[in-house]
Amino acid sequence: MSRNPPGAMPRAICPCGSGKPYAACCEPIHLGLEPAATAEALMRSRYSAYVLGLEAYLRASWHVSTRPERVLHEDHASVKWLGLDVLRSGARGADTAFVEFVARSRVGGGRAERQHEISRFLREDGRWYYVDGEFPKR
Ligand SMILES: [Zn+2]
Numbered sequence: 001m002s003r004n005p006p007g008a009m010p011r012a013i014c015p016c017g018s019g020k021p022y023a024a025c026c027e028p029i030h031l032g033l034e035p036a037a038t039a040e041a042l043m044r045s046r047y048s049a050y051v052l053g054l055e056a057y058l059r060a061s062w063h064v065s066t067r068p069e070r071v072l073h074e075d076h077a078s079v080k081w082l083g084l085d086v087l088r089s090g091a092r093g094a095d096t097a098f099v100e101f102v103a104r105s106r107v108g109g110g111r112a113e114r115q116h117e118i119s120r121f122l123r124e125d126g127r128w129y130y131v132d133g134e135f136p137k138r
Contacts, residue, residue: 015051016044017084030057035128039097039121040089042128047103051081063122063129080106095123100136 014025028034029045030052036042042061049057050072058071082104089099100118107113117133 014044015048015081017047018044022048030054035126036061038089039119039123039128040086040099042121042130043086043089043099043101043119044084046130047081047084047101050076050079050103053077061128061130063124063131066132075107078108082106082112092120097121097123097128 014022018025026045026048055072085102087100091097103115119133120131
């Protein structure tokens with residue numbers, strides 16, 4: 001009955017918080033149908049990949065110079081992602097950019113955690129990659 005790939009959420013609102021349907025937001029990026037147009041779009045697609053547990057995509061969008069062996073922890077299914085707020089983003093050079101965001105999550109029955117990060121991104125051959133992040137003091 002469904003023509004959608006396994007795991008897809010055809011009419012659901014995208015987990016990245018854009019307010020757009022997943023199929024018109026992060027899904028084409030996750031499926032490799034189109035590259036993320038901006039560093040912010042890549043960052044949003046990585047947040048929704050954490051929500052959906054897309055290990056392969058998280059690795060593919062991580063720059064090879066800093067990419068870990070594994071991205072998702074074994075207990076990633078117990079993490080409930082509560083939302084993403086992009087605070088600001090911009091260019092630092094022709095092919096470098098940053099995105100400052102707050103991601104909220106809860107592990108098991110624990111209290112909500114707030115991750116405030118300024119991520120760095122690099123563009124190579126027209127594709128954006130996550131490099132690393134700074135964690136501003138509160
Ligand atoms: Zn999205």
